[in-house]
Each structure stands twice: as structure tokens, then as C-alpha cells.
Amino acid sequence: MNDVRATPAAAAAIAAGARVLEAGGLVAFPTETVYGLGADAENPAAVARIYQAKGRPNDHPVIVHVAPGADLDYWVTDIPDAARQLAAAFWPGPLTLILKRASHIPDAVSGGQDTVGIRCPSHPVAIALLSAFKNGRGGVAAPSANKFGNVSPTTAQHVRDEFHLDDVEEGAIDGEPACAAGLHVTVLEGGASQVGIESTIIDLSRLVTHGPVLLRPGHITAQQIADVIGQLPAAPDQAAPRASGTLESHYAPHTPVTLVDHDALAATVARLQAQGVRVALIGHGCSQLTAPLGDSGRLLPADPVGYAYGIYAALRALDLVQADVILVETPPQEERWLGVNDRLRRSVFGSAGVLARFLREAPRHV
Numbered sequence: 001m002n003d004v005r006a007t008p009a010a011a012a013a014i015a016a017g018a019r020v021l022e023a024g025g026l027v028a029f030p031t032e033t034v035y036g037l038g039a040d041a042e043n044p045a046a047v048a049r050i051y052q053a054k055g056r057p058n059d060h061p062v063i064v065h066v067a068p069g070a071d072l073d074y075w076v077t078d079i080p081d082a083a084r085q086l087a088a089a090f091w092p093g094p095l096t097l098i099l100k101r102a103s104h105i106p107d108a109v110s111g112g113q114d115t116v117g118i119r120c121p122s123h124p125v126a127i128a129l130l131s132a133f134k135n136g137r138g139g140v141a142a143p144s145a146n147k148f149g150n151v152s153p154t155t156a157q158h159v160r161d162e163f164h165l166d167d168v169e170e171g172a173i174d175g176e177p178a179c180a181a182g183l184h185v186t187v188l189e190g191g192a193s194q195v196g197i198e199s200t201i202i203d204l205s206r207l208v209t210h211g212p213v214l215l216r217p218g219h220i221t222a223q224q225i226a227d228v229i230g231q232l233p234a235a236p237d238q239a240a241p242r243a244s245g246t247l248e249s250h251y252a253p254h255t256p257v258t259l260v261d262h263d264a265l266a267a268t269v270a271r272l273q274a275q276g277v278r279v280a281l282i283g284h285g286c287s288q289l290t291a292p293l294g295d296s297g298r299l300l301p302a303d304p305v306g307y308a309y310g311i312y313a314a315l316r317a318l319d320l321v322q323a324d325v326i327l328v329e330t331p332p333q334e335e336r337w338l339g340v341n342d343r344l345r346r347s348v349f350g351s352a353g354v355l356a357r358f359l360r361e362a363p364r365h366v
Contacts, residue, residue: 018132030190031121034152036142061111067130092122125190196309253319256351280323
């Protein structure tokens with residue numbers, strides 16, 4: 001992996017980002033999953049700026065990102081062997097562990113709970129930033145760098161678009177106002193996120209009573225976790241800790257989104273277009289329906305890794321084409337697709353019933 005500090009501009013950008021964090025400011029930075037909006041995890045006022053910038057509910061926890069080799073015992077307590085095994089197997093990488101929060105860690109990062117989510121990202125810019133921040137001994141609280149509930153950003157430009165920031169040259173620092181309240185966001189450039197969906201979240205805070213619990217699926221699968229700790233994670237229960245990105249409605253563009261099975265796609269597109277409905281479509285594999293739609297169609301790979309890499313960018317792009325509805329060809333329901341299907345299920349939750357409404361409305365005349 002290339003050294004992101006190899007050029008003076010990149011090194012200066014990372015050093016400047018670390019100084020912003022240490023001063024209580026906000027830094028948007030790339031991780032291998034999505035871009036995060038970060039603040040000093042031990043500074044409640046700085047963490048509050050994240051919530052303000054995103055419009056995020058105060059009881060919705062964030063994830064603390066730490067540098068490779070960070071002292072886990074500083075951040076959490078009652079660490080089970082399974083947590084250390086998973087950290088050794090998957091860190092740096094897209095896995096978040098939910099553990100009991102150490103008493104000196106502010107509850108601002110946990111939504112008032114006694115647990116905290118912690119992970120070590122693998123993106124070289126994230127690693128460089130975390131290593132520079134407090135000489136690698138700090139933690140950066142960082143949910144996705146977007147308004148709460150919206151599609152997560154996977155490029156720096158997505159972040160700038162989300163917060164209406166001006167364009168900057170690659171590797172530069174952006175300090176334009178992020179909102180009317182005058183908040184500022186520093187943006188670090190790091191290319192497109194390699195994974196494309198948020199980290200897997202596994203709850204280990206109740207291991208004795210509930211075993212491991214999979215709160216949010218992602219790139220690292222339940223079976224991969226079981227292969228390390230010898231136990232397959234259970235599904236979330238009502239008493240499970242709240243965790244980032246697990247609300248029923250999440251990851252949604254402004255345009256309504258609905259899932260349609262492959263066998264029904266062609267007929268659904270034809271019926272909607274006959275009604276004068278402007279249709280955008282995301283297909284996968286060899287779907288032949290996307291090409292005729294031009295800029296309103298996106299074809300993603302038929303494998304879960306490639307699909308995850310492109311889904312958020314596709315949703316963001318199609319949100320700009322002035323469609324009335326975005327149809328998504330239902331992906332396979334295999335275990336390997338669990339993370340993708342979880343994100344799509346949440347993105348369509350707020351659009352329930354939109355397809356039926358369009359189909360029973362009188363034809364539109366455009």
C-alpha cells in the first residue's frame with residue numbers, strides 16, 4: 001500500500017488534519033468503508049459538533065477509530081478473549097467491536113450507553129491521520145460524513161456535495177462552512193473507499209449472557225467471525241446496545257427507492273413509463289434494462305464485493321437525474337450479500353408503498 005505521506009502536500013494535509021482534531025474541529029477523512037466525519041472522541045464539545053453538523057439524534061452512538069497498535073484497554077473494560085482474537089484477525093479493517101466503555105471515556109460517543117463501538121480502519125489516509133493525532137494515542141469519533149439518514153459518502157466529493165463545500169485540489173484542506181450555523185469541516189482526500197459500505201458491528205459486551213451478536217452486517221461476514229471465535233453471532237435482540245447505522249430508515253437518497261425482483265423488472269419499468277413516471281434503475285450482472293435508460297441507469301457487478309463498492313455512488317448519482325423513483329434489482333439473498341441487502345432494506349424503508357401508488361395513479365403528462 002502506498003505511503004500517503006510520500007508527497008509534501010499529502011504530509012501537510014494529514015498534519016493539518018491532526019491539528020484540527022486536536023483543536024476540537026471536524027475532519028472528514030477516508031476509511032476503507034466510507035468517509036467519516038471525525039472529532040476528538042475525548043472532547044464532548046467536539047463530538048457535539050458532529051451531531052450538529054449531521055443533524056444526528058444525540059442518543060445515536062458513534063464509532064471511535066483508533067490507530068494500529070492502540071491500547072484497547074484505555075478505551076474499554078472487561079475485554080473478552082474473543083475481542084482480542086477478532087482484533088488480531090481483522091484489524092486494521094472493517095470490523096467494529098461493541099464493548100463496555102471505560103469510565104473515563106465520555107458518554108458523548110456512546111449515546112449515553114455504557115458501551116462503545118471501536119475499530120481500527122485500514123485506509124492509509126485514516127491510518128496516517130490517526131497515527132499523527134495525539135501521536136497515535138487518541139481516538140477519533142467518526143460516523144459517516146453525511147447528513148443523518150442520507151446515503152453515505154465514498155469519495156471526498158460526496159462529502160463536499162453533502163455539506164455544500166467548495167471544490168479543492170487533491171490532498172488539500174477544505175475549510176468552508178458546513179452549514180448555516182458556521183461549523184467548519186476539513187476534508188482529506190483519499191480516493192474512493194475500497195469497501196463501499198459501513199463496517200460490520202459485533203456486540204461482545206454481553207458475551208456471557210447473550211454470546212456474540214451481529215448488530216450490523218458488512219464486508220466481514222458472520223461466518224468469518226465464527227471461524228475466529230468458534231461461535232456464530234446471533235441476530236440482534238431487543239436489549240442489544242444501540243449502534244451506528246442500525247435504524248430502520250437509513251442510507252436513503254432523496255428520491256424514493258424500491259426493490260423489484262429481476263423477473264418483474266421489465267414489466268414494472270414499462271408500466272411506470274406508460275404512466276409518465278420518470279424511472280431510474282440500478283441493475284447487476286447482465287441486466288439489459290439499464291442501458292436504454294442512459295444516465296438514469298447504473299449496472300453494478302454481480303458479486304457482493306463489487307456491488308458494495310459501487311452502490312452508494314450509484315444511489316447518489318441517480319438522486320441527481322430528477323427521476324420520480326429509483327428501482328433497484330433485488331440482489332441475491334445469499335449470506336455473502338447480507339451487508340448489501342441490509343443497506344438496501346434500510347434505504348427503501350421510508351419509500352414503502354411508493355411503487356403501488358405510482359402504478360395506480362392517473363397517467364402523468366410530461
